[in-house]
Amino acid sequence: MTTSVTTDTGTDATTLPELDDPAQVAPGDARQLTRLFLQRLAELEEGTAEYQYARNTLIEMNLSLVRFAAGRFRGRAKDDMEDIVQVGVIGLIKAIDRFEVSREVEFTTFAIPYIVGEIKRFFRDTTWAVHVPRRLQEARVHLARATEELTGRLGRTPTVRELAQLMSLPEDEVVEAMLASNGHTCASLDAAIGQSEDGESALADFVGSEDAAFDLVEDLHALAPRITELDERERLLLHLRFVEERTQAEIGERLGVSQMHVSRLLSRLLARLRADLLPAP
Incomplete structure (x- = not known):
């Protein structure tokens, strides 16, 4: 079954075979048909129905070439193999669009580097678990x-x-x-x-997790030398407030001072310790 394609002048040109299923064309026939379709593609105006027919047929007819090239990456592909083939098809399309019949180079030889290059780029850019230069x-x-x-x-x-x-x-x-x-x-x-x-x-x-108590241990080790430098009354004040957890009123009764005075003593003492432990702003 054939379809007639025309040149820009409107005159009939060589007819291209209309294939029912281009993907099922035998490799030997595909090589000859590919050469014919590429020659006609170079003569047709881009965007016309005839151009699209020739281009789409070339893509489908050379899918076996893409699968052959993708096969060498089978061991590396975590993704579905069909995804790798789809990436390779992009390379095939680039090869079809850039092929020049006048160079007299076999299309297979020209297309394989494009297909393999596209697949390698896919692995390089998308399959690394973390960003690597x-x-x-x-x-x-x-x-x-x-x-x-x-x-x-x-x-x-x-x-x-x-x-x-x-x-x-x-x-x-x-x-x-x-x-x-x-x-x-x-x-x-x-x-x-x-x-x-x-x-x-x-x-x-x-996998271990961070223990919040580590920070407390570090703080206590840093604080211990400062505590030893305090006088007996200051150490008693801290012991009553933070170890026995007495209220300021109870501490005042114990020390024989007012609750207000206990509050001022604690504030000054804690400010001094904090200044010793923390770096200056």
């Missing part, structure tokens, strides 16, 4: 290759110095790249990690 993302890739090469050559895990020599990088940058590798994936705190007497254990069960 671009240079460290790239260093991580070189580190993986260097580690694999040296492991095979030495028969053991290479040292940082050996990796730095092979990668021609300072040792601290190699260490940074190792740390950056940890940012590529992360584990959920709710992830199950084993069984316990109370049932299934999660990572969060083993």
